[in-house]
Amino acid sequence: MHCEHRSVRRAIRLRSKIRSLGLLAGLLLFFGCSPNQSEPDANAQTVAENGSPKNRVAALPPGQQVDSPQSPAAGESDAQGSSTAADDAEELVPPPPGAADDTTAEDGQSKTGFPLADPSQNRVRINDGTAPGQQTLPAKLNDRALRDDLTPAELSQFLQDADRDMQLLSSGKTGIKDEVEIAEMMQAIARKKLEASLMLKKHSDASDTQRVEGIRGQLQALSHLAAMGDLPSANALEALAKENLSAEDPSVVMDSRIVLIGFAIDSLQAGQEGAADEIVSLVSDLTQNPSSDIPAVMIMGQARQMLSRYGQIDQAVAVREKLLSLYGNSSNTLVARIAAEAAGVATFDSTDRLLAAILKNENVALARWTDAVLELIDESPDMSAVQYLAGAALRLEAAGRDKFVDETYSILDEQFTDPDAATTREIQLAQDARQARQKVIGRIFDPEGLPSVEGTDIKMKDYRGKVVLMPFWAVSFPTSLQIIPMLKQIRDQHPEKVAIVGMNLDAEGAPLKEFLAEAEMDFPSYRSVSSATENVANPVALQFGLVSMPFVAVLDQESRVVALDFTGETVQKTVRALLGSNP
Structure with missing residues (x-):
């Protein structure tokens, strides 16, 4: 999947939001949120600002008290530097279970059991974990089990509250600003949601409706975890979705089908044969269901x-027609x-057809591409057209159609001239990246001084004489890992002449x-740490x-960068050329 420009920065900023369930279903089911909600929670801001009467900590067992100092007194101002976790390095934590039944603060305001939605003056705080014996909020949440005596109604409420907290975290309304901390908190909440969903599904007193809610919560929680890079959860999610394709409840079937479409999209990106037809087959059986319409x-x-x-x-047109x-x-x-936005304008589809023809080496005149690009911009002179054309230019670059790439950027420069506009900046970033790719070709790459993910030293000189395949990957971008099996296959065909050295x-x-x-990464990887703030x-x-x-860099036997592949379609050809007549 194209992450589009600034993808590394966006990947880090959006780790906890999960932009795609490369495992795409994570975000989609999150939009559906609680099984009791038919559309996204429009009251998230109100909850964040005014608090909620719902009480979550009642679900935690007694005897696991949280030692916490007194809350800041009402009226303490943000200017004093004590109102946010970012300012004073303190974390928000649930109050002790014994205090959970009291939903009225000393000043008479409503307060919640789980303070992510609390007014700042009522939040319960502890040290950030630097003091001996104390833990961060995610660690505390992971360590605390749900009570065994929760009723189905209480479990149902817990699921809704978990969804609300995840919405607040993803919207940045909690005061927690550290990306890693947000990701850990999202994962901790997702695991509690999974635990509560399983309890609700199996509860002897649960009604049929509540059991359905438990199954849907289980699908959603596994989607969240899978999208955060949890491989066992991804496997469990796919198995659960397949199992529930024939469920009696239509909403469960709908959710399961959405999940499997997400996996089929992954297969398409990985080059799996038949994935496109599988997507169409899954989409063709979708039906309207108020609780899942937006994710669908x-x-x-x-x-x-x-x-x-x-x-x-042809398959894209079939999906578009079904969608509309x-x-x-x-x-x-x-x-x-x-739906109208997701279907796209007809011009995009016609431009896609022309692009596919160019990529297939068909004899397409440059003038036809010029006309198509101008028509698309005329119909959609906005960021969607810019990002689409930048992505098209990237695919054309990968296929060696340089004159088409040059023409694309020339038209973009002519049509988008406002130096302060986001579209203009996006175009410039794309062109800067292209120039960087052009400059790196032919250069020897030896990242001496970079650590490895394993903690051992990696020396490129040890790979001299071998073709090196260098996949750039990140746990936060599952799509980046989909090319690994193909690279292993190429390496295993030439074990003495080809090696894999990754870049995390x-x-x-x-x-x-x-x-x-958990993963089968049987090759070393350098570690180049990304930052959302630098x-x-x-x-x-x-x-x-x-x-x-x-994204894969191919290095020759002298560690010289000879090719960059961002589709997976040219690596094999490049390796064969480098190995020559003696593969």
């Missing part, structure tokens, strides 16, 4: 976009508007150890002009 529209829109991007035009037939005239104006781009605090313990998000990514993933 979004997954169909993403499917259409990916199918078009990978040249599967189901939701184009929806009585819900929000759903209808999102995750931010500080990423769960690399956990990931490496002027340069990642110097190595900048040097290579990385704007999308997957």
Whole structure:
């Protein structure tokens, strides 16, 4: 999937929000949120600002008290530097279970059991964990089990509150600003949501409706965890979705189908044969369901976009037609508007067809591409057109169609001239990245001084005489890992002549150890730490002009960069050329 420009910076900023369930279903089901909600929570801001009477900590067992100092007195101002976790390095934590039944603060205001939604003057705080024996909020939440005696209604409420807290975290309304801390908190809440969902599904007193809610919560929680790079959760999610395709409840079937479409999109991006037809098959059986309409529209829109991007035009048209037939005239104006945007304008589809023809080496005149680009910009003179054309230029670059790339950027420069506009900056970033990619070709790459993910030294001189395949990857971008099996296959065909040396781009605090313990990464990787706050998000990514993933640098036997591949389509050909007549 194209991450589009500044993808590394965006990856870090959006780790906890999960932009795609590369495992796409994570975000989509999050939009659907609680099984009791039919559309996104429009009251999230009100909850964040005014607090909520819902009480979550009642679900935690007694005997696990949280030692916490007194809350800041009402009226203490932000100017004093004591109102946010970022300012005073303190974390928000649930109050002791014994205080959970009291929903009235000393000043008479309503307060919540889980303070992410509390007014700042009523928040319960503890030290950030630097003092002996204390833990961070995510650690505390992970350590505390749900009570065994919770009723189905209480479990249902817990699921809704977990969704609300995740919405608040993703919207940046909690005062927690550290990206790693947000990601850890999102993961901790998702695990509690999974635990509560399983309890509700199996509860002997649960009604059929509540059991359905438990199943849907389980799907959603696994989606959140899978999208955060948890491989066992991804496997469990896919198995659960397949199991529930024949469920009696239509909302469970709908959620399961959405999840499987997300996995099919992953397969498409990984080059799996038949993935495009599988997407169409799954989409064709979608039906309207108020509780899942917005996630369905979004997954169909993403499917259409990916199918078009990978040249599967007939399948993209089929998905677009299904999307519009189901939701184009929806009585819900929000759903209808999102459907129209997700379907895209007809010009995008016609441009996709022409792009596919150019990429197939067909004899397409440059003038035809020029006309198509101008028509697209005329119909959609906005960021969507700019990002689409920048992505098209990247694919054309990968295919060696340089004159088409030059023409694309020439037209973009002519049509978007406002130096202060976001579109102009996006175009400039794309061109800067292209120039970086051009400059790195032919240069010897030896990142001496960079650590490795394993903690051992990696020396490029040890690989002299071998072709080196260098995938750039990050746990926060599951799409970046989809090309690994193909690279291993190439290496295993020439074990004495080809090696894999990765380049990890995750931010500080990423769960690399956990990931490496579960994944089959049988090759070393350098570690170039990314940052969302530095002027340069990642110097190595900048040097290579990385704007999308997957991304593979191919180095020759002298460690010279000879090719960059961002589609997976040219690596094999490049390796064969380097090995020559003696593979």
